Amino acid sequence: MPSSLPSAAQPALSAIAAGRRTRIKICGMTREADIDTAVQEGADALGFVFFEASRRYVSPDRAAQLRHRIPAFVDVVALFVNADTALIREVQDKVAPELLQFHGDETPEACQRHGQRFLRAFRIGGPALPDAAAVAATCQHWEAASAWLFDSDSTGYGGSGHGFDHDLLDAVSTLPTTRPIILAGGLKPDNVSQAIARTRPWAVDVSSGVESAPGEKSAASIQAFCQAVRAADSLAD
Numbered sequence: 001m002p003s004s005l006p007s008a009a010q011p012a013l014s015a016i017a018a019g020r021r022t023r024i025k026i027c028g029m030t031r032e033a034d035i036d037t038a039v040q041e042g043a044d045a046l047g048f049v050f051f052e053a054s055r056r057y058v059s060p061d062r063a064a065q066l067r068h069r070i071p072a073f074v075d076v077v078a079l080f081v082n083a084d085t086a087l088i089r090e091v092q093d094k095v096a097p098e099l100l101q102f103h104g105d106e107t108p109e110a111c112q113r114h115g116q117r118f119l120r121a122f123r124i125g126g127p128a129l130p131d132a133a134a135v136a137a138t139c140q141h142w143e144a145a146s147a148w149l150f151d152s153d154s155t156g157y158g159g160s161g162h163g164f165d166h167d168l169l170d171a172v173s174t175l176p177t178t179r180p181i182i183l184a185g186g187l188k189p190d191n192v193s194q195a196i197a198r199t200r201p202w203a204v205d206v207s208s209g210v211e212s213a214p215g216e217k218s219a220a221s222i223q224a225f226c227q228a229v230r231a232a233d234s235l236a237d
């Protein structure tokens, strides 16, 4: 039974544990062709980065255009880094994301005031969250999140292409209340299978590892990544 699921959900989801399917989020989408490829290869969620310092930044208007390429049952994730309420409201109005993702230093109260389900990203392995105990202690304040996204700690907040020591997640599953785990940070087609085997996450999240250049996804890499995730799931059955 996946230990990264909330205890209330575990009995309901244990029935699919045997046919586990690791969800896939591909972040930093900026082009129509990349969206088409990700949807075709079975991505479950696509992320738009509304952080102007990112090389994958898209404006709310551009994201609204791109969103029309995304069919039902593929979630749109709007990613923010310490954004003001006006930007978040504009994105909600123009893009209508299914999920918000907070990747900065936002407080639980700040994340909950937008009336939507949200992903809390934790940047771990750096001075702020250096060890497994610190990670677990921090997570305890975030039961309101729909999932916990664990990423490497980077000066640019995210999308670094760098990984982190997955042992740092070991204490999370021992918490009295957990949330589904999304594993991010430096994942690629040639390392995602091992990462899934080690951490058994609810989902994996990737940006750099499927790119030919920042913001420009590689169709071949997206296909290889999704196939590697499926192969990892079949090995776990």
Ligand SMILES: O=C(O)c1ccccc1NCC(=O)[C@H](O)[C@H](O)COP(=O)(O)O
Pocket (backbone or CB within 6 Å): 026, 027, 028, 047, 049, 051, 054, 055, 056, 079, 081, 103, 151, 156, 157, 158, 159, 160, 161, 162, 184, 185, 186, 187, 205, 206, 207, 208, 209
């Ligand atoms: O993708 C970015 O450019 C980015 C910039 C600032 C904050 C977060 C950002 N991305 C968030 C994501 O969810 C990425 O997919 C995650 O950090 C993993 O990125 P990568 O290591 O490149 O796969």
